[in-house]
Amino acid sequence: MTGKADERQSYFLATGEQSVSRLDLLDRIFGPGTRDLLKTAGLAAGMRVAEIGCGAGQTAQWIAARVGPHGSVVAVDASGDQLQVAKASAKKAGIKNLSLHETHAYDLGLPEESFHLVYSRFLFCHLDDPARALREMKSILKPGGVLVCEDHDDGGIFTEPQTHAYRRLVEISDAVNRARGLDSYIGVKLPRLFRAAGFSRLNVRVNQLAFLRGEEKRFWEITLREAAPAILSAGASTPDELVSICQEMQTIATDENILLMLARVTQVWAQS
Numbered sequence: 696m697t698g699k700a701d702e703r704q705s706y707f708l709a710t711g712e713q714s715v716s717r718l719d720l721l722d723r724i725f726g727p728g729t730r731d732l733l734k735t736a737g738l739a740a741g742m743r744v745a746e747i748g749c750g751a752g753q754t755a756q757w758i759a760a761r762v763g764p765h766g767s768v769v770a771v772d773a774s775g776d777q778l779q780v781a782k783a784s785a786k787k788a789g790i791k792n793l794s795l796h797e798t799h800a801y802d803l804g805l806p807e808e809s810f811h812l813v814y815s816r817f818l819f820c821h822l823d824d825p826a827r828a829l830r831e832m833k834s835i836l837k838p839g840g841v842l843v844c845e846d847h848d849d850g851g852i853f854t855e856p857q858t859h860a861y862r863r864l865v866e867i868s869d870a871v872n873r874a875r876g877l878d879s880y881i882g883v884k885l886p887r888l889f890r891a892a893g894f895s896r897l898n899v900r901v902n903q904l905a906f907l908r909g910e911e912k913r914f915w916e917i918t919l920r921e922a923a924p925a926i927l928s929a930g931a932s933t934p935d936e937l938v939s940i941c942q943e944m945q946t947i948a949t950d951e952n953i954l955l956m957l958a959r960v961t962q963v964w965a966q967s
Contacts, residue, residue, distance in 0.1 A: 736964040748818035752781030800828035823876035848882035851959025860943035870931035882961040894965040916944035
């Protein structure tokens, strides 16, 4: 990975037990769309599946149940802390057909042409070379296997009416990402990445979720708090401004007159 940032260094949110509440909220928000995507892409009983960037393992566990006892799931993540949480959760749930491994998206160390379906969610937004990771994922697909990826872009984040807090959130996020060599708009570029990797017949759809009430409206506030050290390190904001933004986001979360749009999610799947 000469000249490229280590995947663990690019990830600037909390990991391990500190990440569980945010990741559970993330899965409650985006999980239904993910599960529908995977079913649409052809996930079925008996498949051998790999999830790249599995985090705390919520989606991997659902996939394991979906493929059943005659199928299997290999889930990988660059964070050992995340995998400890995922392993404990899978053990508690009694899941037998899921194995978890610490490895990197650029060098998976998995056997080539061995999976019916390979999946990732919100992985490429944390990578400085998503094209390389996508090629690696393609290499472990069986001939005729399906690659399924979904990622977001910050252009979909806003409120109606517009608010200072969410305008600054997008600006701050983009500044931190640029400082780390990441792309705030990687989601809408997924079709281009798939074609560059050699996929020809693509399927694409876009999900845009909106909320007027509920804990979902606190998602970006929680994320901003976790990302604060990286934000300050990049010089993208100040401690006082972050406090002010979070306070405004708390007010927005309780105001049903303000519509919050979460990040736009582009979903792409294609057969090798």
